[in-house]
Amino acid sequence: MAVQKARRQVQALLGADQASEIMFNSGGTESVNSAIISALESAPLRREMIVSAIEHSAVRTLADWLAKNKGIRVHTIPVDRNGRIDVVAYKEALSERVAVVSMMWANNETGTILPVVELAEMAKEVGATFHTDAVQAVGKIPIDLKSTQIDMLSLSGHKLHAPKGIGALYLRKGLRFRPQIKGGHQERGRRAGTENVPGIVALGRAAELAGERMADDAAYLTALRGRLEAGLREIPNASIVAFENDRLPNTTSVVFDYIESESILLLLDKEGIAASSGSACSSGSFEPSHVLQAMNVPETALRGAVRFSLSRQNTEAEIDRVLEVLPGIVAKLREISPFGEGADAASQENAYA
Amino acid sequence: MWQCSDKVQDHFLNPRNVGALEQPDAEGQAGTIAYGDALKIAIKVNRDSGVITDARFKSFGCGVSIAAASALTEIIIGRTIDEASAVSDAEIVDYLGGLPEDKMYCAVLGHEALQTAIAHYRGENDAADSSERICKCFPARKAFLERIIRTNKLTSPGQVTNYTKVSGGCQSCKRPIEELLAAVNADMVEEGVLDAAKAYHAPVKATPFMPAKFQMNGNGAPPRPNGVTEANGKSIGPGVPRPNAAPSVGGEAQPTPQGLAAFAKLKPEERIEVVSKAIDELRPYLKADGGDCELVEVKENTAFVKLSGACMGCQMASVTLSGVQQRLIEKTGMPLRVVPVQ
Structure with missing residues (x-):
């Protein structure tokens, strides 16, 4: 009963036609993996898939693996410097050989929103299954799946204040689904294994709260972010990523020329301000962010990305505090940096902002 | 921090x-x-x-x-x-x-x-390190890596990454780094500067699947013509590397005597060059049908190729392979056998 209630709560948040279209699992990565592999298994004669260049590593790593080990041809659709998807390239890649298209609804590093509703309609014209990784979008922007052509949607609980380790996959009714975890008959035989009942109940409630507060939150966060961005734009050689694009109301990503994000984050942390870097540098890889690279952010700023994620608990006073200390931190690090002001003219000219 | x-x-x-x-x-x-x-x-x-x-x-x-x-x-x-x-x-x-x-x-x-x-x-010309560049993502050359491994006595690929960032990006240089580390460690053990028990050994590479009947007879002569005939539509399941398709279709191209003589003289790397050029010429036709084919390696007179895209799991893959083999023989005049691998 509790699980049924949670299913209806998630159904309501997603605007799904039926509660049975919601399948609970362990989170975003499991959702993405089972969705894409199932779509490929369901259409064995179609040996191609399409993804965007800015997908989360859950999709990227899987796509690379499928290309390498299963001979799947993967089309990666580029984006422009504002993070807008190249629709012409997408149209060219679409054909009756494509089994599945997977495009994220909103990007995790920059907050940019992709026109997935339209992209899904285009995918339907060639009979491809359309999956969207909506981990960042669910609960932040209105979603009404029953009025779209989207076949599958992945979401993760902790992004809407449910605990970690719970997620869900939306499967349009009538869609062929090949279970990836084989075993018992839980979740209508689509996902075997004992259900994480406490997680499911929490996710349901979190979905309900997110739905109730979404409109208020969006207005509040947009205003808060506007205040932050107005201040950030005053900082020399700083640029807000995808400023002109549709973005989630809570995310802003800013790149600073000539300095490195980790040192900025450390000095912010010293002031009691938690932000994150755009790149995965701190998480085991030395490569700069693939998202910023795909958006053609130049070398001078590629390593200097800082992302602020706001929630309803943040206040205007906190924003003002950030704007009070950040310019000094940036100036201090530029003082130390061998690039930029005072350095050779060439690096000045190549500056991004 | x-x-x-x-x-x-x-x-x-x-x-x-x-x-x-x-x-x-x-x-x-x-x-x-x-x-x-x-x-x-x-x-x-x-x-x-x-x-x-x-x-x-x-x-x-x-x-x-x-x-x-x-x-x-x-x-x-x-x-x-x-x-x-x-x-x-x-x-x-x-x-x-x-x-x-x-x-x-x-x-x-x-x-x-x-x-x-x-x-x-000191007015020294800092001689640019002109040794081989190993990592695509980070500019580190072989001589530099060797020096870092030696001076810091590194014994794991993870350490090499932590000291140089090499292999900390796309990871495509993982294997060369493992091999370099193993070679340098082996030298260090020989010189007595590293405990043999600590030295790194590169993981053993899995040998590609090759059933006995496709093994060469040792002196580079063509294999006996007893390859399985599957060109008549039997499927080759995806994920199962199965050697197949000695061409059985009528009117097949025959290796020419000149080709045979030339082939015997070629060094292994020249064979690879000739075969990969011939395959590159075929690829546009395969791509037009949503497939693709790449050369994995050439051993003796067997070309191991990897099919992808629409070719994978296609019922006609074996026919495609016989076709590839025929075209390769035509183009190179050599007695080649084409075997698919995963």
């Missing part, structure tokens, strides 16, 4: 000797913006005593990178050029009271910048 020693934190929050020197006696630098860390160092030297009287740095990078550069200036001020040139990566690490494993490259960067400054002071 906040788990680092107090000394690291102090040097990051209050870096010493930041800036440039007016009329420095020598300058050195290491790293670039693309590398993710860069350091410029300038020194003033007393010409008579050879003592470094002042040093300044500018650094682009993470907190530890800035701290290591700051510490380096403190270490070298007051030392002679000769003493400074003996400063190792390990000394910088010790001076800071240790560094996190994955930040070792910061000390290496300081050491490299100092070495270029000293070379500059």
